Amino acid sequence: MNEDLFARGLAKGSQTKVINVGRGVAASAGKSLSEVLGVDKPFLVVADEHTWKAAGAAVCRSLQEYGQVAEPMIYPGYPALYASYDHCEEIKARLAKTGATGVAVGSGTINDLVKLASGELGQPYGVVGTAASMDGYSGFGAPMGVGGVKVTLPCPAPAVVVFDYDVAAAAPRSMTASGFGDLSAKLPGGADWILADAVGVEPIDPLAWELVQSGVQEALSQPAALAAGDPDAYEGLVNGLLLSGLSMQVYEGTRPASGAEHYFSHLWELDHLGADLEPPLSHGFKVAIGTLAMTAFYERFLERDFSALDIEAAVRAWPSWEELEADIRSKMDGPLAEKGVKETAEKYVGAEGLRARLGSVAGNWPALAKRLRAQLLPFAELQERLGLAGAPTKPEDIGLSALDVKATFPKAMYYRSRYTVLDLAREAGWFDSLVDEVFEGSYWA
Ligand SMILES: [Zn+2]
Known part of the structure; x- marks a missing residue:
């Protein structure tokens, strides 16, 4: 295959x-x-x-x-x-x-x-x-x-x-664990693409999708054998990583291989997180925590019934661009704020556009929710597998607190023009309460 x-x-x-x-x-x-x-x-x-x-x-x-x-x-x-x-x-x-x-x-x-x-x-x-x-x-x-x-x-x-x-x-085991973390990102990253496709922002490219997604679940199924250095277990992980890179070539962009989980990593990298360690904190380790954060967010998102959303109430509560820009500037500083304003403007829609986006998700919710559930691993399962592979499983493992991760959520939403579940949650009026739920529950205990 x-x-x-x-x-x-x-x-x-x-x-x-x-x-x-x-x-x-x-x-x-x-x-x-x-x-x-x-x-x-x-x-x-x-x-x-x-x-x-x-x-x-x-x-x-x-x-x-x-x-x-x-x-x-x-x-x-x-x-x-x-x-x-x-x-x-x-x-x-x-x-x-x-x-x-x-x-x-x-x-x-x-x-x-x-x-x-x-x-x-x-x-x-x-x-x-x-x-x-x-x-x-x-x-x-x-x-x-x-x-x-x-x-x-x-x-x-x-x-x-x-x-x-x-x-x-x-x-070294830590390098394999890093690759395992980077590959685990394809689960919530793929879910973000499913949603961007559903609202008509960025249609799924079938070949790029198949390249990156077809082997991911299997490639993530043997974390203990990978950590034990069993060469037979490496076929799935190595091929999964190579196919992910190839999918970006085919698509001529990074969408097939990354969603909001990667923006957590990029933002922490801008803060030089772990840069003074020897060796420096790896991309895959930061991505692993971003992936867990997004998996928890998705889990809470999927507990809600989007088909019951009061779309007109969401449209009434929708901020004007000026209000949204003020929020971006309250959460990001300096050049990052300028970037956030520019990127977010690209995915901002007015009332009509919002009504259409929310309607397309609500009208197709049972099928969409089923597809998203099949795309993702439960948080507890993913956390266990990351641990078995030797990757980080909680914010402290990469030198962050749960509050640091929480504060990264709005920045990850505003950081790039790429449409993710964070945008859909904001458009539905759920963003703040969902982020709270990710940190109130037992996820990071
Ligand atoms: Zn990556």
Whole structure:
């Protein structure tokens, strides 16, 4: 099933040509890398001390069977390499000097650095993944620190991705747990897309949906085996993460892979949460708490009967844009407030639009509620699985209080123009009471 999915995604996606996954594939990585990237230039392997041991040396040996290999760039293993533009320029300079094609051997940071360096030189590159830590391997764009702020710079996805389940199974447990957290986001993130589709804001793209969603439930079903490093359990997680990245290529946007849960993570990242830890707090760990928060929100949302909503009362209570803008500015400061105002304006509708949105959900509620319930895992179940995988299960695990998470809810709603359940709840007049319920009950006890 996955082979067929990969093939269909690759045929539709514009950037990645080949995804080579399986047990033991790192030792023969040279074959697919050379087939896709060609052999008229040498290969430059970029790794750090850990990923060099995990797969880099084997990848170099394999590449030597097919073409020239420049002296590899191996960064220190400690402290953890940071995705800063300075490092990108170093790699770019080495690629230019050696006239080589880049091969990243590593996870998030090394991949992002080689991706951006290659993209800026206008040349393709390949990546050999070493940990099932996030879904960015097969995605485009690179989050990068530039002059002290984090921005996502545009650059194409890798032309070829090689991922060996045995290498992923031997990676540090916390990295796998991070990938498990990132993949769990596809549950509430998918639910947000179902709602955006239902109100006519952003229709579901069937192929992008199938790529990202078809294997997620199964991929999240073996947290203990993943934590125990059983290579057979890694197929689902690795493929799920790669298919998620591929779905973003197919859709040419991040909607298939992220909803409101990711905005919690982005907002905490803007606050530098855990940035001073060694290694820094991972994307997937922040996303795990955002995912739990959104799962709790959905659980309470689904306890209410939307078909019984008094739509005319909701329309009467609907704030004018000026009132809404004042609320955004009361919850966010500085440049974030400006962003929030701009993004929220894009999804704001007047009374007529609101009536239509609420009517389309209310009129279709039983079927919609059933679909949302099937999309989500119960909070308690998800929390247990995250714990078994070694991921955070409560705000304190990532250095936050429940109140910090609570205060993030309105910001997550205003942060992006993307329509989520937070918007629908606000439009129904339920937002504040639902957020209260998420923190009054037993969720975070
Ligand atoms: Zn993510």
